[in-house]
Amino acid sequence: MDITKTGVWSWLFQRITAVYIFIGVVVHFLVVHYYISVKSQLIDELATRITSPGWQIFDLTLLGAVTFHALNGVYAILCDLNISRRTRRIWAVFFWLLGIAMTSLGYLILIRVVQVSSPLALNLACTP
Amino acid sequence: MIQRYLRYFREASLNPNRGMFTFILHRVTGVFLVIYLFIHIWSLSHAFEGIAALRSAFELYNTPIFHIGEYLLLICVLIHGLNGLRLLLTDLLPITSKQKILWWFFFIVFIGIAAVSILWFLPELPFSITKAH
Numbered sequence: 322m323d324i325t326k327t328g329v330w331s332w333l334f335q336r337i338t339a340v341y342i343f344i345g346v347v348v349h350f351l352v353v354h355y356y357i358s359v360k361s362q363l364i365d366e367l368a369t370r371i372t373s374p375g376w377q378i379f380d381l382t383l384l385g386a387v388t389f390h391a392l393n394g395v396y397a398i399l400c401d402l403n404i405s406r407r408t409r410r411i412w413a414v415f416f417w418l419l420g421i422a423m424t425s426l427g428y429l430i431l432i433r434v435v436q437v438s439s440p441l442a443l444n445l446a447c448t449p
Numbered sequence: 450m451i452q453r454y455l456r457y458f459r460e461a462s463l464n465p466n467r468g469m470f471t472f473i474l475h476r477v478t479g480v481f482l483v484i485y486l487f488i489h490i491w492s493l494s495h496a497f498e499g500i501a502a503l504r505s506a507f508e509l510y511n512t513p514i515f516h517i518g519e520y521l522l523l524i525c526v527l528i529h530g531l532n533g534l535r536l537l538l539t540d541l542l543p544i545t546s547k548q549k550i551l552w553w554f555f556f557i558v559f560i561g562i563a564a565v566s567i568l569w570f571l572p573e574l575p576f577s578i579t580k581a582h
Contacts, residue, residue, distance in 0.1 A: 339533050364504050391483040398476060423490060430493050437500040
């Protein structure tokens with residue numbers, strides 16, 4: 322076992338993000354499935370919800386936390402295989418780049434969803 | 450490298466107990482959820498092609514196979530989430546002596562939520578079958 326000092330921080334962040342994700346996933350799941358069964362249209366729920374800044378912040382922070390938690394978890398599995406320090410460093414860089422790319426893609430998607438759904442949300446608000 | 454993976458599983462099989470079982474389940478469901486996360490983000494990227502493409506992508510998920518997959522996803526999230534909560538509680542609180550009771554408590558909570566959520570997911574199945582045709 323080779324435990325470095327930096328491992329403590331990723332351990333702590335893994336716990337902090339775990340708590341946030343636990344609450345966030347429950348909220349995400351209930352919101353999506355409650356509205357599916359009521360309206361049977363996920364896209365209308367998404368269009369009305371995503372225009373509010375609170376839900377935007379919720380979605381963005383949840384995506385960031387989940388991405389860190391997921392890739393840090395895979396990294397931990399790799400570290401348990403007792404790979405060399407050099408290999409570990411390479412994987413860490415790879416996971417950071419992958420995580421930043423995926424989170425940015427998610428942010429771009431959210432911006433796009435807000436753009437395309439605002440007239441739809443307006444339509445829904447106008448129809449009696 | 451492959452030998453390292455094999456040793457990893459052999460070490461787990463040498464010490465078969467409840468803790469090792471949940472440890473492996475935690476890792477396996479974790480890897481499943483990472484794969485799901487990538488697919489989730491990728492499927493949402495239909496938004497770049499406009500609202501119609503996103504809507505047709507969501508329609509694809511309103512089929513029986515995807516609803517069953519959704520339930521399996523819920524099972525994975527439940528195992529990973531509840532086991533993670535159990536780990537957090539044993540890490541933070543001085544309840545190491547009560548570990549077995551805590552394990553059975555979370556096991557019962559898991560069975561309970563998994564059973565109740567079937568009632569939630571079953572009504573969507575016939576609906577999605579009629580929708581698909």
